[in-house]
Amino acid sequence: MMKPGTLILYAAARFLMPLQLMFSVFLLLRGHDEPGGGFIAGLVAAGAFSLYLFAFGSELTRDLMRIDPRTLIGWGLLFGVISAFPALLQGQPFLTAQWWPIPLPGGVEFKLSTPLIFDIGVYLAVIGTVMTFVVALAESEQV
Amino acid sequence: MQLAVLSGFLLAALVPLLSSIADRRLGWLVALLPAALAVWFAGFLPEVMAGQTLVHEWAWIPGLDISLTFVLDGLSLLFALLITVIGTFVFLYASAYLAGHPDLTRFYVVLLAFMASMLGLVLSDSLITLFVFWELTSITSYLLIGFNHQDADARKAALQGLFVTVGGGLALLAGMVMLAQMSGSYSLQEILVQDGLSEHPLYLAALLCLLGGAFTKSAQFPFHFWLPNAMAAPTPVSSYLHSATMVKAGVYLLARLHPAMGGTEIWQLLLPLFGATTMFVGAFLAIRSTGVKKLLAYSTVMALGTLTLLLGIGTETAMIAFAAFLLGHSLYKGALFMVAGALDHSTGTKDVTRMGGLRKAMPVTAAAALVAGLSLAGLPPLFGFVAKELLFEAVLGGSTLLAYTVTLALASAMLVIAVAAIIALKPFYGALKETPHKPHEAAWPMLAGPVVLAALSLVFGVWPGLAGDLLVQAAASSVAGQPIQVHLYLWHGINAPLLMSLASLLVGALIFWRWDGFRQRLSVLDPMIARGPEAGYFKIMDGLVWIAAWQTRVLQNGSMRNYLSVILMTFVLLVGYTLLWRYQVHWNWDLDVRLHELVVVGLLVAAAGVACATASRLGAVASMGAVGFSVALIFVLFSAPDLGITQVLVETLTVILLVLVLFRLPAFVSLSTPRQRFRDAVVALLTGGLMTLLIMKTIDVQVFPSISEYMVEQSQPLAYGRNIVNVILVDFRALDTLGEIFVLALAAMGVYAMLKLHPGTEPGSNLRAGSLILPRREDDVADDQSKKDPSAVDEGRTS
Numbered sequence: 001m002m003k004p005g006t007l008i009l010y011a012a013a014r015f016l017m018p019l020q021l022m023f024s025v026f027l028l029l030r031g032h033d034e035p036g037g038g039f040i041a042g043l044v045a046a047g048a049f050s051l052y053l054f055a056f057g058s059e060l061t062r063d064l065m066r067i068d069p070r071t072l073i074g075w076g077l078l079f080g081v082i083s084a085f086p087a088l089l090q091g092q093p094f095l096t097a098q099w100w101p102i103p104l105p106g107g108v109e110f111k112l113s114t115p116l117i118f119d120i121g122v123y124l125a126v127i128g129t130v131m132t133f134v135v136a137l138a139e140s141e142q143v
Numbered sequence: 144m145q146l147a148v149l150s151g152f153l154l155a156a157l158v159p160l161l162s163s164i165a166d167r168r169l170g171w172l173v174a175l176l177p178a179a180l181a182v183w184f185a186g187f188l189p190e191v192m193a194g195q196t197l198v199h200e201w202a203w204i205p206g207l208d209i210s211l212t213f214v215l216d217g218l219s220l221l222f223a224l225l226i227t228v229i230g231t232f233v234f235l236y237a238s239a240y241l242a243g244h245p246d247l248t249r250f251y252v253v254l255l256a257f258m259a260s261m262l263g264l265v266l267s268d269s270l271i272t273l274f275v276f277w278e279l280t281s282i283t284s285y286l287l288i289g290f291n292h293q294d295a296d297a298r299k300a301a302l303q304g305l306f307v308t309v310g311g312g313l314a315l316l317a318g319m320v321m322l323a324q325m326s327g328s329y330s331l332q333e334i335l336v337q338d339g340l341s342e343h344p345l346y347l348a349a350l351l352c353l354l355g356g357a358f359t360k361s362a363q364f365p366f367h368f369w370l371p372n373a374m375a376a377p378t379p380v381s382s383y384l385h386s387a388t389m390v391k392a393g394v395y396l397l398a399r400l401h402p403a404m405g406g407t408e409i410w411q412l413l414l415p416l417f418g419a420t421t422m423f424v425g426a427f428l429a430i431r432s433t434g435v436k437k438l439l440a441y442s443t444v445m446a447l448g449t450l451t452l453l454l455g456i457g458t459e460t461a462m463i464a465f466a467a468f469l470l471g472h473s474l475y476k477g478a479l480f481m482v483a484g485a486l487d488h489s490t491g492t493k494d495v496t497r498m499g500g501l502r503k504a505m506p507v508t509a510a511a512a513l514v515a516g517l518s519l520a521g522l523p524p525l526f527g528f529v530a531k532e533l534l535f536e537a538v539l540g541g542s543t544l545l546a547y548t549v550t551l552a553l554a555s556a557m558l559v560i561a562v563a564a565i566i567a568l569k570p571f572y573g574a575l576k577e578t579p580h581k582p583h584e585a586a587w588p589m590l591a592g593p594v595v596l597a598a599l600s601l602v603f604g605v606w607p608g609l610a611g612d613l614l615v616q617a618a619a620s621s622v623a624g625q626p627i628q629v630h631l632y633l634w635h636g637i638n639a640p641l642l643m644s645l646a647s648l649l650v651g652a653l654i655f656w657r658w659d660g661f662r663q664r665l666s667v668l669d670p671m672i673a674r675g676p677e678a679g680y681f682k683i684m685d686g687l688v689w690i691a692a693w694q695t696r697v698l699q700n701g702s703m704r705n706y707l708s709v710i711l712m713t714f715v716l717l718v719g720y721t722l723l724w725r726y727q728v729h730w731n732w733d734l735d736v737r738l739h740e741l742v743v744v745g746l747l748v749a750a751a752g753v754a755c756a757t758a759s760r761l762g763a764v765a766s767m768g769a770v771g772f773s774v775a776l777i778f779v780l781f782s783a784p785d786l787g788i789t790q791v792l793v794e795t796l797t798v799i800l801l802v803l804v805l806f807r808l809p810a811f812v813s814l815s816t817p818r819q820r821f822r823d824a825v826v827a828l829l830t831g832g833l834m835t836l837l838i839m840k841t842i843d844v845q846v847f848p849s850i851s852e853y854m855v856e857q858s859q860p861l862a863y864g865r866n867i868v869n870v871i872l873v874d875f876r877a878l879d880t881l882g883e884i885f886v887l888a889l890a891a892m893g894v895y896a897m898l899k900l901h902p903g904t905e906p907g908s909n910l911r912a913g914s915l916i917l918p919r920r921e922d923d924v925a926d927d928q929s930k931k932d933p934s935a936v937d938e939g940r941t942s
Contacts, residue, residue: 125887
């Protein structure tokens with residue numbers, strides 16, 4: 001494992017991590033029209049957490065994430081499955097996309113939709129999976 | 144009707160919640176569902192008696208033409224009523240029989256799920272849904288046989304039942320697919336009205352596969368052995384699944400398909416042959432047993448054989464006898480199993496030779512046992528008598544194998560009279576015997592079932608016309624495929640069937656009187672029986688375990704190199720064969736390549752070369768990274784930014800994972816001989832070459848119009864998104880992505896388990912594959928899976 005306590009790494013992690021997380025959310029939300037999307041965003045977010053883990057160790061990373069990565073996978077799958085059901089209520093085939101656009105001030109529209117919910121599911125599942133790998137590997141190192 | 148069938152699943156999901164609220168009254172609450180369903184189904188009696196068929200349609204997966212359509216005709220209704228009525232009593236019974244059991248909630252969940260599956264099975268119109276429910280009954284049966292999962296025998300019996308019925312289920316699936324190809328439809332309603340299926344060239348193959356499914360499920364000889372072993376299940380389960388309902392699923396399927404598939408020479412040969420053999424084998428093995436439940440189980444085997452035999456004969460009388468026997472058997476066998484459970488519960492022994500004189504202690508049980516036993520023996524005025532007279536009449540009116548079937552029917556009837564007497568008389572009359580527990584009368588929830596079911600046997604026996612009009616006529620008509628007039632009588636006049644009954648009564652009574660001596664004399668045959676079909680089953684299981692061990696050793700030996708070369712060579716051979724022999728390869732060098740593209744490609748090739756040749760781990764990692772980034776660059780050059788981003792992120796992630804394991808890796812030494820390296824190089828070059836050819840071919844020919852154009856055009860209007868890659872991922876092909884994130888989750892669990900759970904520390908982790916299915920302990924399964932290959936991580940790059 002890396003030697004903890006490197007000042008540069010500390011500082012970098014502290015400032016980069018929030019930026020990376022914000023960037024991942026940005027990627028997630030723009031994904032439908034511009035390059036991005038749940039999978040890529042999930043990888044970026046996992047990268048952010050991993051950087052934090054290198055700097056501060058797995059304990060603090062777990063604290064930061066609040067939710068166990070494995071639980072996060074479950075939430076991801078749940079979001080993915082939930083997004084499939086509104087179509088059934090409409091009598092349409094499973095997973096047919098439903099759109100409920102919400103107008104925001106300034107002439108912008110927030111496109112709330114089942115694909116967005118689904119993409120959030122992908123996002124969470126990817127973060128969960130990668131962080132399960134990383135945390136498990138980091139902790140098996142400490143034994 | 145969809146709700147009625149699926150309500151069992153819904154309630155099953157709610158039971159864990161209810162159990163905390165309802166506590167001890169849970170059993171009653173749960174029994175309300177089958178009771179309500181029974182009333183609901185009974186409400187359809189007038190329409191079905193009038194010869195109507197009720198259809199409730201619901202498109203389930205319209206894209207694949209799979210519907211959750213349910214059809215209620217005479218046969219389905221008879222089954223649905225048996226399932227719900229007996230189900231009601233079984234739930235009540237279980238609430239007392241298993242009172243205080245720590246896993247009672249789980250029991251209700253699985254039993255409810257079974258009931259819903261069984262209802263779905265007998266009501267389904269689509270072959271596919273029928274098959275799904277069929278397999279669900281196998282799975283729930285497995286869970287229920289193995290309910291006492293601490294007991295190794297129960298687990299073994301559960302697995303045996305599962306292997307036999309699911310193995311048959313595979314044959315059934317093949318048979319159903321063939322049937323659908325023959326008839327052009329998966330809908331039973333459409334299949335059954337077709338003529339000429341029996342002249343189709345696929346008829347024989349389809350029939351054999353369907354019989355394979357039906358015979359395993361309904362425990363026909365030589366697959367009969369799993370049923371008596373299934374008696375490891377708690378008695379309510381035996382009474383419900385393994386006598387009244389599930390084991391009749393195979394017979395149900397044959398009856399259902401009889402109008403379309405029956406009546407041919409091969410049908411009239413195979414069904415009576417196997418049916419009659421099963422009938423006799425069941426009766427014969429029953430008389431050898433001393434455990435109450437084993438006796439009953441073998442007599443169930445006998446009844447299932449009888450039903451198959453009747454379907455094989457196929458005359459009008461046989462159809463009536465089929466419906467009557469089905470009804471009669473479910474009533475008395477359900478009751479007798481519950482009596483057996485009450486005896487076991489009350490005395491603490493299952494061995495009938497250790498019971499006697501219990502009449503005084505358990506008067507109600509004794510009375511119910513007597514009535515049900517008389518019905519099993521086929522004596523007037525019970526409904527069993529009506530059914531048995533019809534059986535004799537039908538067998539005498541058969542056309543093929545007449546001597547064989549009549550002889551075996553008579554012999555089985557003799558044996559079954561003795562069996563009935565052993566169960567209904569032996570425990571209750573004679574001198575009181577010492578039993579492990581002091582005998583006491585069962586609680587009323589355990590008495591309700593036997594008493595009501597036995598009373599129904601009596602009522603239907605005294606007024607056979609009632610059963611005939613209500614249930615038998617419509618059921619027999621559905622099996623025959625045309626309306627049949629049914630008039631059931633208790634008294635047929637003095638005729639051949641009556642004389643056969645009298646003869647069997649005399650001999651049966653004699654066997655009962657001399658049972659102990661008879662059994663001892665039969666023990667000479669024990670070595671022969673030990674070499675029976677069950678020994679064959681163990682041989683097959685032995686073989687399976689051996690093959691599994693062998694293929695694990697050869698294919699899954701834990702070396703990444705080995706996996707890769709096997710997968711890649713399979714790919715090269717199959718695809719290469721198709722590509723080179725089916726299609727011609729044109730060398731199309733007329734490509735428009737730019738200089739900067741050539742530079743990137745050159746970089747890629749050089750990096751790959753360095754990765755192969757380098758002598759340091761960091762060098763290998765760095766050059767593989769260079770390969771990855773070059774690929775990302777190519778993606779970007781060909782305007783696929785999403786892929787490029789993903790590739791870059793994955794490369795980054797690989798570095799992160801590598802950093803985490805870097806210090807744990809063994810020294811970076813060459814693990815392979817030059818020969819192996821040469822072999823690997825050949826595999827790599829072949830694969831790469833084939834991929835190149837394949838891609839050039841893909842550019843060359845357009846067999847189908849490319850779907851990407853459709854997606855490019857429709858992405859904005861249909862899915863409101865400009866990023867096609869994302870639109871495909873989350874909308875057009877969202878089901879694929881859903882599957883993929885589940886795969887991701889599985890992979891995460893696998894890695895987690897590998898890193899966190901160390902073998903040998905958890906209880907049960909040293910279980911070997913063969914120990915659950917084989918009778919012997921000395922299995923030599925190579926314990927290969929725990930072997931770790933140090934190079935696995937090194938080569939396990941994400942793609």
